[in-house]
Amino acid sequence: xxxxxxxxxxxxxxxxxxxxxxxxxxxxxxxxxxxxxxxxxxxxxxxxxxxxxxxxxxxxxxxxxxxxxxxxxxxxxxxxxxxxxxxxxxxxxxxxxxxxxxxxxxxxxxxxxxxxx
Numbered sequence: 001x002x003x004x005x006x007x008x009x010x011x012x013x014x015x016x017x018x019x020x021x022x023x024x025x026x027x028x029x030x031x032x033x034x035x036x037x038x039x040x041x042x043x044x045x046x047x048x049x050x051x052x053x054x055x056x057x058x059x060x061x062x063x064x065x066x067x068x069x070x071x072x073x074x075x076x077x078x079x080x081x082x083x084x085x086x087x088x089x090x091x092x093x094x095x096x097x098x099x100x101x102x103x104x105x106x107x108x109x110x111x112x113x114x115x116x117x
Contacts, residue, residue, distance in 0.1 A: 001049065004104075005039070005046060007104060008038075008042065008101045009039060011101065011104050012031070012032065012036075012039065012101050015031050015096055015097055015100045016028050016031040016032045016035070016097060019031040019090075019096065019097075023090065023093060026088055026089075027090045027092075027093040029085075030089050030090040030093040030094040030097070031093040031097035032097060033081050033085070033094060033097065034081075034093065034095060034096065034098035034101075035098060035100060035101040036077070036097075037077040037078045037081060037098055038074055038098055038101040038102045039101050040073070041069065041070040041073035041074045041077065042070055044066075044069060044070065044073060045066035045067065045069060045070040048062060048066040048069065049062055049063065049066050081094075
């Protein structure tokens, strides 16, 4: 799980730098904030899963709790970002950062599922 977080952070850095080159500094910060709105809750979910790891009987409940926490924290972080930076936020780079971090997990699992075929 930690490898996925590192991969998400690296992909976010690449997207944010591309946004900087294409659209300037506001797009860079928008992409960065969009990615962090998903990356930080994912890190919290990974931490929660590690706390439940020594207790296999509670692992399923820990996973569900972690996913619910990730969704709620993501929504709260997006609301906070919109409330504070609504005047300077560039929406398309924000979405690019958010989608890059959130969908990278699906691409990684898709690659693992079809590995060797």
